[in-house]
Amino acid sequence: MTISSFQPPKRTLMGPGPSDVSERVLQALARPTIGHLDPAFIGMMDEMKSLLQYAFKTENELTFPVSAPGSAGMETCFVNLVEPGDKVIVCQNGVFGGRMKENVERVGATPVMVEDDWGNVVDPQKVEDALKANPDAKFVAFVHAETSTGAMSDAETLVKLAHEHDCLTIVDAVTSLAGSPLKVDEWGIDAIYSGTQKCLSAPPGLSPVSFSERASEVIKNRKTKVQSWFLDMSLVMGYWGGGAKRAYHHTAPVNNLYGLHESLVILQEEGLENSWQRHMDNHLKLKAGLEDMGIGYVVKEGERLPQLNSVYIPEGVDDAEVRGKLLNDFNLEIGAGLGALAGKVWRIGLMGHASSEDNVNFCLNSLKEVLGK
Amino acid sequence: MTISSFQPPKRTLMGPGPSDVSERVLQALARPTIGHLDPAFIGMMDEMKSLLQYAFKTENELTFPVSAPGSAGMETCFVNLVEPGDKVIVCQNGVFGGRMKENVERVGATPVMVEDDWGNVVDPQKVEDALKANPDAKFVAFVHAETSTGAMSDAETLVKLAHEHDCLTIVDAVTSLAGSPLKVDEWGIDAIYSGTQKCLSAPPGLSPVSFSERASEVIKNRKTKVQSWFLDMSLVMGYWGGGAKRAYHHTAPVNNLYGLHESLVILQEEGLENSWQRHMDNHLKLKAGLEDMGIGYVVKEGERLPQLNSVYIPEGVDDAEVRGKLLNDFNLEIGAGLGALAGKVWRIGLMGHASSEDNVNFCLNSLKEVLGK
Numbered sequence: 001m002t003i004s005s006f007q008p009p010k011r012t013l014m015g016p017g018p019s020d021v022s023e024r025v026l027q028a029l030a031r032p033t034i035g036h037l038d039p040a041f042i043g044m045m046d047e048m049k050s051l052l053q054y055a056f057k058t059e060n061e062l063t064f065p066v067s068a069p070g071s072a073g074m075e076t077c078f079v080n081l082v083e084p085g086d087k088v089i090v091c092q093n094g095v096f097g098g099r100m101k102e103n104v105e106r107v108g109a110t111p112v113m114v115e116d117d118w119g120n121v122v123d124p125q126k127v128e129d130a131l132k133a134n135p136d137a138k139f140v141a142f143v144h145a146e147t148s149t150g151a152m153s154d155a156e157t158l159v160k161l162a163h164e165h166d167c168l169t170i171v172d173a174v175t176s177l178a179g180s181p182l183k184v185d186e187w188g189i190d191a192i193y194s195g196t197q198k199c200l201s202a203p204p205g206l207s208p209v210s211f212s213e214r215a216s217e218v219i220k221n222r223k224t225k226v227q228s229w230f231l232d233m234s235l236v237m238g239y240w241g242g243g244a245k246r247a248y249h250h251t252a253p254v255n256n257l258y259g260l261h262e263s264l265v266i267l268q269e270e271g272l273e274n275s276w277q278r279h280m281d282n283h284l285k286l287k288a289g290l291e292d293m294g295i296g297y298v299v300k301e302g303e304r305l306p307q308l309n310s311v312y313i314p315e316g317v318d319d320a321e322v323r324g325k326l327l328n329d330f331n332l333e334i335g336a337g338l339g340a341l342a343g344k345v346w347r348i349g350l351m352g353h354a355s356s357e358d359n360v361n362f363c364l365n366s367l368k369e370v371l372g373k
Numbered sequence: 374m375t376i377s378s379f380q381p382p383k384r385t386l387m388g389p390g391p392s393d394v395s396e397r398v399l400q401a402l403a404r405p406t407i408g409h410l411d412p413a414f415i416g417m418m419d420e421m422k423s424l425l426q427y428a429f430k431t432e433n434e435l436t437f438p439v440s441a442p443g444s445a446g447m448e449t450c451f452v453n454l455v456e457p458g459d460k461v462i463v464c465q466n467g468v469f470g471g472r473m474k475e476n477v478e479r480v481g482a483t484p485v486m487v488e489d490d491w492g493n494v495v496d497p498q499k500v501e502d503a504l505k506a507n508p509d510a511k512f513v514a515f516v517h518a519e520t521s522t523g524a525m526s527d528a529e530t531l532v533k534l535a536h537e538h539d540c541l542t543i544v545d546a547v548t549s550l551a552g553s554p555l556k557v558d559e560w561g562i563d564a565i566y567s568g569t570q571k572c573l574s575a576p577p578g579l580s581p582v583s584f585s586e587r588a589s590e591v592i593k594n595r596k597t598k599v600q601s602w603f604l605d606m607s608l609v610m611g612y613w614g615g616g617a618k619r620a621y622h623h624t625a626p627v628n629n630l631y632g633l634h635e636s637l638v639i640l641q642e643e644g645l646e647n648s649w650q651r652h653m654d655n656h657l658k659l660k661a662g663l664e665d666m667g668i669g670y671v672v673k674e675g676e677r678l679p680q681l682n683s684v685y686i687p688e689g690v691d692d693a694e695v696r697g698k699l700l701n702d703f704n705l706e707i708g709a710g711l712g713a714l715a716g717k718v719w720r721i722g723l724m725g726h727a728s729s730e731d732n733v734n735f736c737l738n739s740l741k742e743v744l745g746k
Binding site: 002003004005006007009010011013015020026028029030034035038051068071074075102106203226248250252253255256258259262268338 | 375379382384386388390393394397399400401402403406413414420423441442444447448472568570576598601602603626628629635637638706
């Protein structure tokens, strides 16, 4: 057995993530590795915190990237906030609400499910009913941008409802961060996690999180130890929590953090609101083109994520064959359906660096050719 | 606030890790990101498995890199194998045995501690005594190469003892993999985890793990769910476990995996045994030079890790000042002491790409200059 260096093909990534990573971010990854306790690295960590606060629109002190992908960010929120026996209202309208339920159960807490059909947003009325029926609930957890369906729920309203019933909120913003309006402080979100490989267009492997003052207090006042040593915020913050003196907890993924830093610098250069607008503009162009081809959306107008377009596969069209041709003949990746929507929909991402007019045109033209339109 | 791109200084990394990453591996990181379900990526994953099997000297099917740093690899082993109520003999002769204890406790299991002084190896006699005193123990966990002290325990003997008492073994090989003899199948290790940022000289952020057939059976026959969703092997293996069809679990850290793949290709080119020998040769050169300067080792001869040289700070010498001068004037990082050895020792790493004659000379000359010898 002799294995050679791996040379990946050059794709255009218009699936549900990872999205295309710009040359600038790729080059940042290749900068020399330095120590995770090097003063120069610690300076970079301080900048990272400011940049993430900017992206999340928050002044939360507890804002940093977890050293693992988005699902570890989700788990960080649940294992640190929720204790065994707690009751958590979990909204499910796609794959990721189901993953939240798994997290709640594995903590030894009780999920109360609020279910909406896949492709619909979370219904605030159902959440209010659940809150009234469960006055002992401590948290409301929901997905802002459901990557499995392309639906964007009304986070502001859901957080307001939760707070009226003295619940804290845990919000999945993996796909929304930097792609759609998201205002952590203004909306009062208590705990939020995201990913790097969606609208930030950094490589996968890190999960930005942020915790409000109120959430931090809950963590400080836990009665039980956090079940994960690796994700225990009381330990992680000895490393990420400000100050010149950082205590070793685990070895940070140094080069991946270079990449995230660079992608956040790019976001800052563009301006967060401009990034939101760009995602919307390109979504509208794609939508017009798809509609011309008779391809319709899964999610109702007004509730759609601009960065993730879930559309019905036209009747009589072979899902795998079309995606295979796009990949092999055009080096273009679009996403398959997940869970209940597998085989029925495509998920076309316009995320971060990949959200461009060129990509919209490329995708429409490639699809036309493959579908013979 | 305007933050610019981060330009790290070019250091020579001779601490306890991360070690110097070669230009070849850095360039691999910068290759175009592709999807984690792309057929090309899945081909790379298959190669990764073979390359890791080579490095671990194992044919274990369950061999792959966890998508997070070494401490998550440790947690992967404990949360998947150990169930609440289990008894685990944990050997502690430094920082990382203590971390194992934390892991056992957080699983709801009972650690039985076998303690040796920091700088000593794990004493097989004490382990045998503990095994006899605890016939209901299910696992023996120990650190092969203690990164906090530089001591290398006799893994082969410890595994043999454990098996004689019907215990499975969980072994920390974070610092030993590719730097010192390590033979997973020949020694019969049941579960092992490592890191990428030591003797493999890939960037930090991944943790290669391997599980024997026997360990896999234990995981399959668990009575309770694994407490971590992110680290649950029964789910992770839907993605990493062979075959053309991979189920999405989490988004793999694509570019970081390019880096690890490249570093493993380099290891294969050099030859595993040659890599072990190179680490030993350079250690002996460093040792001779340090002894000339009157600097002595923490660990007894014959029990020392060639890749991690823990030495006493000469009397009257200011620890932080010397390390600061090395870093600022020579761009050379050496490691501080951890835990019980903080302020008393330096840890000089000769790991992976950083284990070279040039680095030995550079380190000795820089140290001489700073110490005024």
